[in-house]
Amino acid sequence: MPRRYQDIYPSLPLLNSDELEHVSAAGLMSLRYFQAAPDRMPENVYTEHHVLLNLQSRPHRVQNTRDGILHDFVFHKNEIVVTPAGMRSGWRWFDKSDVIVVTLDPVKVERFAHTELSMLLDPQQFQDTPLFKDADLCTAGVILRDALENDDITSGVMYEAMSRVLLVKLLQRYGKRRHEAVALSARFTSSHYNRVLRFIRERLDQTIVLDELAREVGMSPSHFSRVFKETVGTTPMQYVLAYRVEQAIKMMDDTERPLGSIALDCGFADQSHFSRSFKQVTGQSPRVYRAARVA
Structure with a gap:
């Protein structure tokens, strides 16, 4: 049974967009900011995409299991891990974490790509983008996080504006587009x-x-x-x-x-x-x- 990421993370988030009064619950994404001592998360399957932005300045060892395959690596600042909806994933980290976790509803992502960017996304969406470095995306995430610290109208407007910026950057750079060569009963490109x-x-x-x-x-x-x-x-x-x-x-x-x-x-x-x-x-x-x- 799929569970929510925040339900099994070993510590409560320091900031959580879902709990703030002036951030629209119908927005494009949810954001949670965590700092946690070395620990682990059991493997689970989620119905949403998760984009993990690493803010920890000190490189540290991390293990990420993805559909039964263990990835053991050194996690550097501004590196990002995307866990697509439907993928079984588990974590273990060996130093204090300092991460932003952005949660995306696949249906909203696909709809946003259609209407705002004229992109037809592949059904797998982010399946082929497990780990990459992108300081620009992490900066957008930090601006989102900082907008949550003051729960007022201004921060709510800032959060919703920057959530669009982050999603546009993510989709334009890493969104998996549908191949034109995919044949349907008739072609629609x-x-x-x-x-x-x-x-x-x-x-x-x-x-x-x-x-x-x-x-x-x-x-x-x-x-x-x-x-x-x-x-x-x-x-x-x-x-x-x-x-x-x-x-x-x-x-x-x-x-x-x-x-x-x-x-x-x-x-x-x-x-x-x-x-x-x-x-x-x-x-x-x-x-x-x-x-x-x-x-």
Whole structure:
């Protein structure tokens, strides 16, 4: 049975983004900061990705077991270990740890890559990136950690902004892209995806129908629907709806902007249509969601 990383780490985190009032629980990632005496963690399988950023200035010996294979190495400052969701992993460290652990929901990562970076990720995502050195990513992690020390509106805004920066850097440098050569029942490439996404962005405030999306990539509607769902994991129109809601959430950060105006700018017929669709995707009404973010 998969367990949460924080449930089996041998010490409590010094900082935990999930416990802070002004950091959105619906954000892109969770962050925990640990310092722990030499110890070990038993092998476990997790449903989320874990990105471990080493801040310890003194090189120290570490053992990491990954799917039954033991890796015994010296851990240096600014080195990073990524444990993908679904991988059995265990740890032992022989000196005091000083680490940031970033937890990522694979579904949110894939969605962010789709909509923000026009990337189609391989289903394995980070499977081939066990250990690498990246001072830039570690610096972004430290900024995130420091934003948690003061639980206020400003730090919450900083945390959410920097979480996007860290995820963009991680995906652009180490995200495993889907190979164009992978054959589906019919071909749907990154070029097709980018054209669809550009079409949606340019017509966000307008009605978008399946036939228009299919025509944009030169396919029949039935053919397009099939290969889109096989590649992206959702139907084209479900994707359009989720994209409209995502853009609405960004606009809602401007607390002076009326919900009715946001509804029209994101292509909803009226505020009632917006509310129903928003609740369908997020489980909350726009008014409740916005109130929780600014509380």
